[in-house]
Amino acid sequence: MRLVSFWGKGGTGKTTCSASLAAGLSEEEGKDVLLLTTDPTPTLSDVLKYSLGPAPVRVDGFRNLWAAQFDEEAVKRMWRERFGEEVYEVVSSFLPVGRDFVDYAAGAPGIADQFMLYLVYLHWRGGEHDLIVWDTPASSGSMRLLRIEEEFYSHMSEAIRMYLRLRGFLKRMRRRSSLRNPLELIEEWRDLARGILEMLTDESHTPILVATPERVSYLLTVRMRREMEGMGIRIRTVIVNRLLRRCGCEELDAMAKRQTDVLKEFKASFDRVRVIENVGFEPSGREDLLRFYDNLRGLI
Numbered sequence: 001m002r003l004v005s006f007w008g009k010g011g012t013g014k015t016t017c018s019a020s021l022a023a024g025l026s027e028e029e030g031k032d033v034l035l036l037t038t039d040p041t042p043t044l045s046d047v048l049k050y051s052l053g054p055a056p057v058r059v060d061g062f063r064n065l066w067a068a069q070f071d072e073e074a075v076k077r078m079w080r081e082r083f084g085e086e087v088y089e090v091v092s093s094f095l096p097v098g099r100d101f102v103d104y105a106a107g108a109p110g111i112a113d114q115f116m117l118y119l120v121y122l123h124w125r126g127g128e129h130d131l132i133v134w135d136t137p138a139s140s141g142s143m144r145l146l147r148i149e150e151e152f153y154s155h156m157s158e159a160i161r162m163y164l165r166l167r168g169f170l171k172r173m174r175r176r177s178s179l180r181n182p183l184e185l186i187e188e189w190r191d192l193a194r195g196i197l198e199m200l201t202d203e204s205h206t207p208i209l210v211a212t213p214e215r216v217s218y219l220l221t222v223r224m225r226r227e228m229e230g231m232g233i234r235i236r237t238v239i240v241n242r243l244l245r246r247c248g249c250e251e252l253d254a255m256a257k258r259q260t261d262v263l264k265e266f267k268a269s270f271d272r273v274r275v276i277e278n279v280g281f282e283p284s285g286r287e288d289l290l291r292f293y294d295n296l297r298g299l300i
């Protein structure tokens, strides 16, 4: 199962590129494509001009395109269904908490972000499609999400392990045989985290950074690449989107000139740079997206 993901600062064109690549590959190569967004305030549905929810639907009017978007409420609900009972079991085994603790935990910072990775992972592992195209939220959110993935489980399990040791809790746990050993559950969670990291670092994953030809965007993109590579996610391709063409207007031409200078820096720092001009319209719907795909052909 192949996975292509788009990462970058807010408003650089991640959603546009994701939707257009997914539409183009399904149309021209006959691929069965699943397009997912983990942006908590998604715009994918507007870009496709099709109503989307957390369960993938086949998008009318496209050849073989499936899509889903997970808004924050749906994600919390799904997290509660999937992990709520387990979390309650673990935490209530050493703290006096009621079931409402699960709601509290579901709202904890990072949980929704983290769970979205899990949802992408489930689809990836499920392997029902030829390709998954994944539109991630703006950079700060995505990076936080990856860091959480790395740190969350190890911190949590260390903390709990220590607590259990201190209280000699395991002994008593064994007597209460109806309860599962929380360490076993935590091990299962860690396996999931490992699986997710494996998906992200796998050869079949193509992460693509999307930037605009401005200096700040360049600096941030270089920083993102460093962070992702630190986690073993290798970046080869960057899209520099919305490049202005010279038009004879003094102010815009000065801007275009600055953009050309920044573009040189991108080219010096990245193996593969795909430049996309400002197309002069906001791509949405089948026709626009397939037209925009001209800029993405051969990218993966």
Ligand SMILES: Nc1ncnc2c1ncn2[C@@H]1O[C@H](COP(=O)(O)OP(=O)(O)OP(=O)(O)O)[C@@H](O)[C@H]1O
Pocket (backbone or CB within 6 Å): 008, 009, 010, 011, 012, 013, 014, 015, 016, 017, 039, 043, 137, 138, 241, 242, 243, 276, 277, 278, 279, 280, 281, 282, 283
């Ligand atoms: N090459 C382009 N030419 C003109 N407009 C573009 C181009 N690429 C994207 N846009 C427009 O720029 C805006 C931002 O694009 P998009 O929503 O795809 O970015 P994003 O990175 O997903 O943003 P966010 O971080 O908010 O999710 C949209 O209005 C989109 O239509």
Ligand SMILES: [Mg+2]
Pocket (backbone or CB within 6 Å): 014, 015, 016, 039, 043, 135
């Ligand atoms: Mg977006």
